[in-house]
Amino acid sequence: MEPTSAQFHENVDKALHDADLQTALHRVDKNFAARRTAAVTAMPEFEALRDEAVRIKDHTLDHLDLYLETFEENVIASGGQVHWAATPEDARQIILDLCQTAGARTVTKGKSMIAEEVALNPFLEQHGITPVETDLGEYIIQLADEPPSHIIGPAIHKTKEQVSDLFATHHEKLGKTKRLTEGSDLVAEARDVLRPRYLEADVGITGANFLIAETGTSVIVTNEGNGDLTQQLPRMHIVIASLEKIVPTLEDASTILRVLARSATGQQMSVYTTFSTGPRRADDPDGPDAYHVVLLDNGRSKLLGTAFRDILRCIRCGACFNHCPVYASIGGHAYGWVYSGPMGAVLTPTMIGIEEAHHLPSATPFCGRCEAVCPMRIPLPKMMRHWREQAFDKKLDPARQRVALRVWAWVAQRPALYRRLTGLAVRYLAWRGRPLGRLRDLPLAGGWTDSRDLPAPQGQTFSAQWARQRQGNA
Amino acid sequence: MGATATGERVSGRDAILGTIRTSLGARDDDAARKAVSARLQTHPRNLVPDRSAVGDAERVAMFVSQIEATHASVARVAEPADVPAAVAAYLAQHNLPARATLAPDVADLDWKSQPLLETRVGVPVESDPVGVTAAFAAIAETGTLMLTSGAGSPMTLNLLPDNHVVVLRRRQVTGSLEDAWDRLRTHQGDAGMPRTAMFVSGPSSTADIELTLYLGAHGPRRLHIILVED
């Protein structure tokens, strides 16, 4: 998709005035965080599992070249093939070639953020191949011709009425003339409409939550079972995955699975977690005849050597979205590209450039909730700060903000002054925000609070609290 | 795919691996290779939650209560010979057609004992209402079935029919995912992984419309487990 991240302020404005979107976001806010908390509380080892998960991914990234080579060997040994794609263009071309070898006219697709990243659907359509999204959320946004607004719930911004309208418009030609209003009827109709598509598809394309080096396996995690039908029924199964999805062993994938579903939806395990290795075996009664893995780089190999390396631990669980006050106010589309939320604010500039995307890492109150819930302990706020520094160096921020920052830097280098001023500011802000516990406008930051509230500070500054605690402990 | 395309892909591969090595910087290559092959050889367990380290009876009870919490149902029978009657009873209880498609793995059971139940063995067609398959293992920790592909186990039978009945032997119930992998490794030996290993925790569901849970999104609306106690 063409990024609109540069028009972030306009996007935000639109989002804040979209009543349906605001209702939907309120639902996200209410639902996911509570479910995650319940799941995490029910697992006494959760924090230790996070540490293990981080250790596994760090070890893998340290040996990424070797694990990728092993993965490739094992895919080939089980009868499949690996294709390396340096750029989105390469990935699209490889997939098109594969589809054409299979004589494909229709391909079914499981949910894949990487397919979104490389803009696969429009490319296939241009070449006469019809891609059919099968995840209900992806199917809805495909009908609406919109990008996903959340990595685990792509259509989370749509109301039931909007879905009902979309189905009425698009399903009429399929003989479904009755406008449905019940959620269960809408789900049943989508199932009905998609069933024949699974069966007629020549190729099934899925993403991967993990690639396993030890066995040459790809893993998908879904609740609907759509990805499973996509990878079982057609003659060819193509997996598109970015190269940091790799983990060493089945045991390593199992450990990360324990934090993934809990962080994402509050489930212990998603309904379907499926490990696919190669094409069907000689005596298998079903399954695809061919298995291909397209490994996408798109700058990740470079990222590995930068201050943004830790974002490569991301397992796309969505927890940082569900706990982000910015995401909760504006939703995913305002970020203007495929990835949104705190994770997107860090990742998007690596892909479309900081010039285009510099507003995203700036739109943060640095509340730290994203890092606190991230199962992979990714220091998202720190990385947003890195981007802000780069944006500042490149003079990408408006003049007023840059002046403010320089003033702040000057003050911050003078500890006594800093303490006094921030102490004053905190007391001022606490007073201003008293009735609501949130601030509707901020001095010098009107551009920020015009469209969002800042949680009012509670009590003292951090440094004052720190000093007091230190005294208390001494 | 022409020769050039393939050539480019090979160089794409080398370029990507080259950039990764540059990004990783200087390292002791020998030590790195040793660390990697040791991990792959021994595939050590990481932290496994305590919850599933319990005795046999408790483990089975844990599996049952966990999978029931995911909207699946469980019936217990004494021995394999009782399975066909349990399938017939389940279909009758839910007013479902008395017509089941069987995985070859369960075809040997005494289906003739149920003359009113029409059965067929093999890969399902779209309209088949009921699939009966056999589990490879089950995991108590999360209430999860492990279903693996093979000559006797078509994977589409776990997905296409609206109603999925799974036959599970009591001794197949393990504690953790790691326990299940151990069993698969032992079972497969040199054959390595099967094409598919599915972990199933409940019937198909979606929350993509207003975050409300609906069952039967694309896969089975109902998941029923027949637990054979022998």
Ligand code: SF4
């Ligand atoms: S950054 Fe962390 S919390 Fe956000 S999607 Fe990635 S793993 Fe999940």
